[in-house]
Amino acid sequence: MGHPIKTLIKQADEAIALQDLKKLMDFYADDAILVVKPGVVARGKEQIEPAFHRILEYYRGEMRPSQKEMVILEAGDTALVLAHTMVETPLMTDSPYPAERKATYVFRKNKDGDWLCAIDNSYGTELLLL
């Protein structure tokens, strides 16, 4: 088997493909943040769920993220995930947002020992201007 975080990310990707946003929210910490696009951040589940709703609308409901290679750097109750992420959107061929990304995710272990996503930044270091 692999790292439990790999399983969680796979399940979250499946929830996005199924447009099951209630299930998707189970993977986030209450105070998590999502980088919606460079310069735009959704804060907390109350902003992340509607943000995903708008992202799915933008992609006409056809969005299938998947992760190829992943590197997990774990320090106690904190983990940094580096991922080669693919975002397949069959109905949308002219988006300015890249289909292939080097993503950075931060996970935190809660008191029950469960990993939750605290920072979801699929744009990785591309947020830097250089």
Added chain:
Amino acid sequence: MGHPIKTLIKQADEAIALQDLKKLMDFYADDAILVVKPGVVARGKEQIEPAFHRILEYYRGEMRPSQKEMVILEAGDTALVLAHTMVETPLMTDSPYPAERKATYVFRKNKDGDWLCAIDNSYGTELLLL
């Protein structure tokens, strides 16, 4: 002014330039990890301090890291820092390790409200093979 984490990173960079490893360790959580180079991770202060000692020896004691642009993504007591990092090493001109990097650092706030570095990965998403 700016984010307190920016000040901490500046002070840590100064401690490296001064080869003051005792002071440098103040910026790390006890269970922090440092990516020494791709594939090599130092775990905990007891490994990070000797790892920095070897890094400084490798660079013949002349290592001056600095950060240009930084993006800080903060979620409660966790923060992901993306940084355009420069590593000046005037006495070492033939190193295979890049002088210019897109780094990823994870900081965690402790019970006293102080930010500490939990994950120090100056190689960013370059750790992915793609």
